[in-house]
Amino acid sequence: MTSPKARLVSVDGVDASAVIATARRAIDRPGRGGxxxxxxxxxxxxxxxxxxxxxxxxxxxxxxxxxxxxxxxxRWEIRPALAAGRRVVAAxxxxxxxxxxxAAGVPAGWLTNxxxxxxxxxxxxxxxxxxxxxxxxxxxxxxxERVHAVNRRARRKLVSGVAAHLRAQALRRARRSxx
Amino acid sequence: xxxxxxALRVARRSARAHFSDPSKKRGLLVAFEGPDGSGKTxxxxxxxxxxxxxxYDVVTTKWNSSDLIKPIIKSRKAVxxxxxxxxxxxxxxxxxHRVEQIILPALWEGKLVIADRxxxxxxxxxxxxxxxxxxVLKLYQPLLWPDLVFYFAVSPITSGRRVTATRMPNFYEAGxxxxxxxxxxxxxxxxxxxxxxxxESLALIFNMITVDAEQSIGDQHRQxxxxxLEGQQRPWSPWNADAVAEWLAGRGEAR
Numbered sequence: 001m002t003s004p005k006a007r008l009v010s011v012d013g014v015d016a017s018a019v020i021a022t023a024r025r026a027i028d029r030p031g032r033g034g035x036x037x038x039x040x041x042x043x044x045x046x047x048x049x050x051x052x053x054x055x056x057x058x059x060x061x062x063x064x065x066x067x068x069x070x071x072x073x074x075r076w077e078i079r080p081a082l083a084a085g086r087r088v089v090a091a092x093x094x095x096x097x098x099x100x101x102x103a104a105g106v107p108a109g110w111l112t113n114x115x116x117x118x119x120x121x122x123x124x125x126x127x128x129x130x131x132x133x134x135x136x137x138x139x140x141x142x143x144x145e146r147v148h149a150v151n152r153r154a155r156r157k158l159v160s161g162v163a164a165h166l167r168a169q170a171l172r173r174a175r176r177s178x179x
Numbered sequence: 180x181x182x183x184x185x186a187l188r189v190a191r192r193s194a195r196a197h198f199s200d201p202s203k204k205r206g207l208l209v210a211f212e213g214p215d216g217s218g219k220t221x222x223x224x225x226x227x228x229x230x231x232x233x234x235y236d237v238v239t240t241k242w243n244s245s246d247l248i249k250p251i252i253k254s255r256k257a258v259x260x261x262x263x264x265x266x267x268x269x270x271x272x273x274x275x276h277r278v279e280q281i282i283l284p285a286l287w288e289g290k291l292v293i294a295d296r297x298x299x300x301x302x303x304x305x306x307x308x309x310x311x312x313x314x315v316l317k318l319y320q321p322l323l324w325p326d327l328v329f330y331f332a333v334s335p336i337t338s339g340r341r342v343t344a345t346r347m348p349n350f351y352e353a354g355x356x357x358x359x360x361x362x363x364x365x366x367x368x369x370x371x372x373x374x375x376x377x378x379e380s381l382a383l384i385f386n387m388i389t390v391d392a393e394q395s396i397g398d399q400h401r402q403x404x405x406x407x408l409e410g411q412q413r414p415w416s417p418w419n420a421d422a423v424a425e426w427l428a429g430r431g432e433a434r
Contacts, residue, residue, distance in 0.1 A: 065248075
């Protein structure tokens with residue numbers, strides 16, 4: 001049985017450094033929890049060294065890879081930590097990928113199905129700053145760079161779109177918690 | 180950047196017009212499906228040689244072969260590090276990348292694409308690994324339906340005999356990640372029986388053309404030629420409009 005102290009916390013956002021900083025603050029006490037980082041599986045690291053002639057991956061392809069990485073993190077980091085009664089902060093978790101998908105025009109229903117295997121977080125935090133992503137940092141930065149390798153304007157627009165989705169999500173959460 | 184609803188509508192219209200134009204030779208997609216050891220690769224090669232001799236411009240694509248994703252899968256299979264979900268998602272990514280980079284561009288140019296395994300391989304294997312069919316099928320959306328799907332039907336015993344005659348099945352091929360059986364041959368027999376059960380259901384649901392793969396190679400090849408000549412006259416499936424439209428919209432933006 002999972003301990004009552006076990007808690008899954010998500011921190012989502014476009015700015016990878018700010019997401020990590022927020023995640024560290026979200027662990028109550030060091031030693032009582034940990035952070036599960038994006039690309040723990042190394043899938044995206046491997047993708048970065050792939051031959052450019054293989055062609056640019058689409059948003060859907062990148063989201064399938066994100067989901068594979070998340071399945072890895074759930075199996076090796078998140079679920080074991082929860083089973084041990086620890087607080088685990090997933091930074092980023094599902095909301096970042098969903099916001100990226102929506103900004104890239106991927107249907108919401110497909111995204112909901114894709115992440116059906118991921119348990120809901122008990123606490124959700126959103127980082128609204130957009131620094132870093134433009135330089136290719138984090139999932140949103142890397143994915144935007146991959147989808148729009150040449151067109152910088154389109155890349156910036158995509159990053160802003162993701163940030164706008166996350167801000168809207170954060171607002172909805174805040175309104176719901178006020179009620 | 181998100182393709183607008185209007186852009187997708189235009190792309191859908193353009194896809195329908197392109198593939199339904201009677202004045203142009205339209206692209207055709209033919210898939211070869213079946214368990215390991217069913218002889219589909221032999222048949223695919225014979226079929227390709229015949230098509231080329233008939234003047235078709237042929238492109239072949241194999242399962243798990245995209246230059247981008249294949250190395251990622253291969254390295255993880257080597258260390259037996261994949262859960263059924265990760266296995267499914269990575270193969271889904273490989274498939275999506277090939278659809279966008281190889282299959283749709285070739286079809287658009289009026290070529291004939293032979294797929295040595297298609298999304299049904301993912302469905303049969305993933306469901307045999309215990310995953311939910313509905314979840315797996317939706318990973319492959321927007322769906323691209325082949326014009327013809329040949330399903331090479333063999334019994335689990337024949338599949339096992341043919342595969343183990345020349346080599347030992349590898350860890351994932353034998354389904355050792357889910358059977359927990361140490362002996363690869365015994366595990367393969369158990370796992371392939373599950374895969375074939377799923378394939379048989381899919382062959383019915385998706386109206387595949389079943390080829391009795393226990394027949395001689397020559398008989399199968401003759402049957403495939405005849406069925407292809409009848410089947411190639413089928414009109415383009417409008418179900419494919421979404422898949423083509425999304426690809427066209429993405430291609431427009433990537434410029």
